Amino acid sequence: PDALRQVLDATLPEAPRQAEPNASAYTPDELLHAIADGQLVNRYQPKVDLRTGEVVGMEALVRWRHPVDGLVAPGAFIPMAEEAGIVGKLGDVVLSAALRDLAAWRAAGHRLHVAVNISLACLDTLDYPDTLARQLAEAAVPANQLILEITESRVLENPAAQLDVLTRLRLKQVGLAIDDFGTGYSSLANLRDLPLVEIKIDRGFVHGAAGHPGLQAILGTSLGLARQLRLVSVAEGVEDRADLDFLRQAGFDLVQGYLIARPMPAEEVEPWLQAWPTQRTELFA
Numbered sequence: 129p130d131a132l133r134q135v136l137d138a139t140l141p142e143a144p145r146q147a148e149p150n151a152s153a154y155t156p157d158e159l160l161h162a163i164a165d166g167q168l169v170n171r172y173q174p175k176v177d178l179r180t181g182e183v184v185g186m187e188a189l190v191r192w193r194h195p196v197d198g199l200v201a202p203g204a205f206i207p208m209a210e211e212a213g214i215v216g217k218l219g220d221v222v223l224s225a226a227l228r229d230l231a232a233w234r235a236a237g238h239r240l241h242v243a244v245n246i247s248l249a250c251l252d253t254l255d256y257p258d259t260l261a262r263q264l265a266e267a268a269v270p271a272n273q274l275i276l277e278i279t280e281s282r283v284l285e286n287p288a289a290q291l292d293v294l295t296r297l298r299l300k301q302v303g304l305a306i307d308d309f310g311t312g313y314s315s316l317a318n319l320r321d322l323p324l325v326e327i328k329i330d331r332g333f334v335h336g337a338a339g340h341p342g343l344q345a346i347l348g349t350s351l352g353l354a355r356q357l358r359l360v361s362v363a364e365g366v367e368d369r370a371d372l373d374f375l376r377q378a379g380f381d382l383v384q385g386y387l388i389a390r391p392m393p394a395e396e397v398e399p400w401l402q403a404w405p406t407q408r409t410e411l412f413a
């Protein structure tokens with residue numbers, strides 16, 4: 129696998145990533161204060177059915193509305209929060225806002241799910257499924273309208289206990305997705321053991337795929353894996369029309385990316401949904 133990785137690393141173009149600000153720019157105390165002060169806000173990015181252009185869900189992506197630094201991306205404070213052991217508090221805030229926003233969209237007649245990114249630390253908390261079930265009940269959101277995204281490279285560092293938590297979440301009907309697929313080292317064997325509903329291919333394999341046979345081969349293999357495991361396949365980071373057309377022809381189920389919409393504030397979701405049919409006919413004719 130190391131040799132394979134070297135070949136892949138040598139042939140793949142560098143994924144376009146946002147520059148991550150200095151991870152130590154903020155202290156745990158500053159973040160705790162920000163949480164208490166309501167400075168964490170969710171942005172939402174649509175998940176769209178690649179065959180029909182129908183919007184099926186919204187992914188919540190947290191931002192820190194910093195009084196001095198402006199809108200801060202999650203890469204600048206999530207690793208710090210994980211290290212300091214306070215990422216659970218952050219996750220609570222993101223989840224409760226996501227459930228509240230989802231309830232409002234559904235009340236307005238939109239059939240959507242919401243996807244929330246969770247840190248591995250949640251899976252190390254044995255009562256996490258019960259806490260989550262309580263939050264769902266309080267928000268009056270059915271569990272099957274929530275998908276939890278777990279980054280591939282982080283899954284199963286502590287297999288037995290984490291698998292137990294994942295299984296209990298799934299038994300409660302919560303959807304589970306592997307995020308950033310391709311960036312870690314999942315084998316077919318251990319992916320098969322996870323109670324997943326969805327696999328999200330990292331945008332590093334998606335961007336530029338239309339003109340890159342190496343990426344196309346990786347996407348094809350990932351799609352085959354998704355199908356074999358009967359998982360919904362999602363391609364993230366679609367920025368170009370050519371890549372969208374390639375993904376459609378390859379047979380992916382869902383897409384996300386700037387081509388469809390950038391992550392937007394909750395209050396922009398409703399107007400965006402109203403306006404989507406026009407753009408939809410252009411992209412999904």
Ligand code: C2E
Nearest residue numbers: 189190201202203222245246247365366367385386387391
């Ligand atoms: P992710 O879950 O894989 O989210 C996708 C990231 O790609 C987001 O960055 C999104 O803004 C960006 N993106 C979406 N479409 C495009 C595109 O077409 N082109 C490009 N270049 N980028 C695109 P963001 O919001 O900075 O989030 C980064 C990561 O931070 C997320 O990756 C996720 O792993 C983590 N994260 C975000 N919110 C939370 C959270 O509430 N809790 C935890 N634990 N992690 C979070």
Ligand code: MG
Nearest residue numbers: 187245277307
């Ligand atoms: Mg995600």
Ligand code: MG
Nearest residue numbers: 307308328364
């Ligand atoms: Mg992702």
Ligand code: MG
Nearest residue numbers: 307308330331
């Ligand atoms: Mg990512």
